[in-house]
Structures are given as structure tokens and as C-alpha cells.
Amino acid sequence: MTTRRSFGHVAAGLSASSALTVEASATPAHAGRVLASWNDGAAQSAITDFVQAVTTAGSRDFVPVAARIAVFDNDSTLWCEVPTVQLMFAIDRVRQLLPQHPEWRTQQPFKAAIDNDMSALAATGQRGIVEILMTTHAGNTSEQFAVVVADWLATARHPKSGRPYTEMIYQPMLELLDFLRHHGFRTFVVSGGGVEFMRVWAEKVYGIPPEQVIGSTIKTRHQVSAGGTGELFRLPAVDFIDDGAGKSEAIGKFIRQRPIAAFGNSDGDLQMLQYTTRGSGSRLGLIVHHDDAKREVAYDRNSDIGRLAKALDMAGPAGWVVVSMKKDWHQIFPDHDGEQTDGSS
Structure with a gap:
């Protein structure tokens, strides 16, 4: 029986340089390089080593394409959460x-x-x-x-950068999404945000189709319009909150497979990380740590938004990768008009 292996630390015997090349969403200066906006280091190596291990035929960690599922929180993992x-x-x-x-x-x-x-x-x-x-x-x-x-x-525009919110997305995570999909992964959003809010733009911004977006829902009621058309009418009542334990429950309900990789940023993602990485075989859990006050924002344990305390404490023992935005990302947001914009203006 295959035992669970965590790639929170660099896997022995594998090298990031041996990862398959992929055309990532990179800036022109770094085009052609895998995870171009990521600095060389343990975090980048853990990702590339994990992907190489689970996608190399004949490897003891090989995972069939049908089981290559990666789940991503949205707010503060894929795009900004300050403001929400x-x-x-x-x-x-x-x-x-x-x-x-x-x-x-x-x-x-x-x-x-x-x-x-x-x-x-x-x-x-x-x-x-x-x-x-x-x-x-x-x-x-x-x-x-x-x-x-x-x-x-x-x-709508971000109050600090003046850019559309759909440009306040993390370039390194866009590259990661592309990298995973290039290697046969299906990528899902699993977020506490409203599912119908996210499905409007997720495919255009992230390349994730609506059916692969899971989120919180309000109740709906079927009704027939005056013209005889059936409609779903949205009611001011909570149906399901996709946060905390709700995330793993929603994965089981809608994806119906345990993912092999999970990406989050807060204690709201703790159960999703646990559920994903406690399965058998090779697993990857990753936490985006907001520690770059100059280029974005810095917050973790004492924040009212995106609080990161329990998951941060558990990351080491669980073998999860903790990504420092300050140290591991040399670019935060995508280029705009040929210039790097970090949101600090």
C-alpha cells in the first residue's frame, strides 16, 4: 500500500532543474522559465518536484490524470483580499x-x-x-x-492601485495554475466567496470553468415568469457557507474525489489542507503567507480578514509549504502596459 508523502520539503533525489519545461504565464523578461515569477528556493522546488513525481510514468508516486486534482482558495490565495x-x-x-x-x-x-x-x-x-x-x-x-x-x-477599481479587481490577481499563482494544467491537473476554486459571483469571471481570469468553481450559496426558488420561462430566483437567505470544514465537505459533494494538492492562505483553509494531504500517496499542501507590506499587505495571526494562526502552526509538522510573498515571489501582480505593478502605489 502506498504511503503518504508530503512535499512540504524538497523531495530527496529530485531536482527542480529536471522539471518538464512549460509555457507559463510569465513576464517577457522571464518567458520560457517554469514558474517565472517565483524566486529559486525551497517553495518553488517543492512544487516542481511534486509535479514531476506524480506525473512521471513508472515513478512510485505516479498519479493517473483522472486523479490529478488541485483545489485553490480564492481570496488572498489567487487574488487580493484587502479589500475583500x-x-x-x-x-x-x-x-x-x-x-x-x-x-x-x-x-x-x-x-x-x-x-x-x-x-x-x-x-x-x-x-x-x-x-x-x-x-x-x-x-x-x-x-x-x-x-x-x-x-x-x-x-470598479482597487482603491490603492487604481486597477480593475480582475488585475489584482497574483502572477505567481496564475503561473502555478498553468503549470499544473500543463501536467494534466484539473484545477478547482474552493472558496468562501459567493459561487455565482465568482463564476462570472473565473474562466476569463483564471482559466477555470464555472463547473469547477465551488463557493458559498444563497437559497433559490424556481419560478415561472410572465412569459412562461422557468427561472431561478435568488432569495435573501443563506444556503451553504463554503469555509472551514465546509470546504472539505463541498469537495466530497461536488468533486467526489480527494484532491492531491491544496492551496490556501488562512485558517479557513485548514480543513481543506488536512483533507487533501492526509490521503495516501504523494500530496502537496501550500499556504500563501502575506508578509510583504511594501508590495502588498502583511497580516496573519491578528488579522480580522484572512487570519492565519492554526494553519501556520500546523504547517511544519504537516509538511505543508509556506510561501513567503516577500521572499519567494519576485513579482506580485501581472505587468500592466509593460511595467511591473505591485499595488504599493
Whole structure:
């Protein structure tokens, strides 16, 4: 019986230089190099060694293509979480819907959103955030909601960089997605974010089709329109939260196979990392550690968003790779107009 092997440390006898070449999403200066935005080091080597081991025919770690499944958290793993993009969408929706709800001017948590008072909004706690999300995401069909999201993304900008949110994605992770898919992996998003919010843009931005996006859901009701068309009407009620243990439960329900690689950034990804790496055979668990205040942001244990404490403590004993954005990535975001943009401007 094959025993589980973790690639949190460089696998003995393998060299990163022997990894198969692949055309990654790289900057022109590094085109042709595997994981071009990753600095040489243990993190990059652990990834390339793992992929070589599980994709080399005849290797004791070989994994058939059908079982090559990799799961990725979204917020702070694939794109920025400061600010949280879907929350920014919800706040803008509050202002857009305000003419229909003038009472919101004096009601929390809506007043805080209208006033852009993040401290007051935070004081409403999780209940307040959920109320805003439910109220602004419901009252329409799935198709109508998709149009609202697409229209917002076309004009919304990150408050610090001034770039579209769909450009505030991590170049090294885009390269990793391409690298894995080049070697026969199916890549899935498994996120606490709203599934219908992410499915609007995930394929264009990440190359991940809608059916491979798993996330939190609100309840829907089938109804027939005046024209006789069947529609799914979105209700202001939580159906499923895809976070914590919910992530591994959703993987079992929708993917129906245990992944062999998992990528996250916070304690919300802990159970997904555990579920993935405790299977038999070769496994890869990776945590993106936000420790680069100059080029992005630095936060972990004491953060209200993307808290990383338990998973960070467990990473060493579990053999998970902890990626330092500061040390392991020489580029954070994709180039823009031929210039590297790191979001620090």
C-alpha cells in the first residue's frame, strides 16, 4: 500500500532543474522559465518536484490524470483580499439600491456602507456583513445577477492601485495554475466567496470553468415568469457557507474525489489542507503567507480578514509549504502596459 508523502520539503533525489519545461504565464523578461515569477528556493522546488513525481510514468508516486486534482482558495490565495472584493461589490450595491430603500440612511449595517465607515461596519460583526451580502445579492434571477456582477467589475477599481479587481490577481499563482494544467491537473476554486459571483469571471481570469468553481450559496426558488420561462430566483437567505470544514465537505459533494494538492492562505483553509494531504500517496499542501507590506499587505495571526494562526502552526509538522510573498515571489501582480505593478502605489 502506498504511503503518504508530503512535499512540504524538497523531495530527496529530485531536482527542480529536471522539471518538464512549460509555457507559463510569465513576464517577457522571464518567458520560457517554469514558474517565472517565483524566486529559486525551497517553495518553488517543492512544487516542481511534486509535479514531476506524480506525473512521471513508472515513478512510485505516479498519479493517473483522472486523479490529478488541485483545489485553490480564492481570496488572498489567487487574488487580493484587502479589500475583500465581494464586500466592495456589496457596498456599492447598497448605494445603487438606496433610492429604493431610503430607510437605509439611518439603519445599520446599511448606514455604515453608505457612509463608507468601515469601523462602524466592522462593529456590526459577521451578522451585519451577512445581512448586507444577502440583501444586495438577492431579489433577481441568476442571469440578472451575473449581468450586475459583470457590469460592476467593468468599472470598479482597487482603491490603492487604481486597477480593475480582475488585475489584482497574483502572477505567481496564475503561473502555478498553468503549470499544473500543463501536467494534466484539473484545477478547482474552493472558496468562501459567493459561487455565482465568482463564476462570472473565473474562466476569463483564471482559466477555470464555472463547473469547477465551488463557493458559498444563497437559497433559490424556481419560478415561472410572465412569459412562461422557468427561472431561478435568488432569495435573501443563506444556503451553504463554503469555509472551514465546509470546504472539505463541498469537495466530497461536488468533486467526489480527494484532491492531491491544496492551496490556501488562512485558517479557513485548514480543513481543506488536512483533507487533501492526509490521503495516501504523494500530496502537496501550500499556504500563501502575506508578509510583504511594501508590495502588498502583511497580516496573519491578528488579522480580522484572512487570519492565519492554526494553519501556520500546523504547517511544519504537516509538511505543508509556506510561501513567503516577500521572499519567494519576485513579482506580485501581472505587468500592466509593460511595467511591473505591485499595488504599493
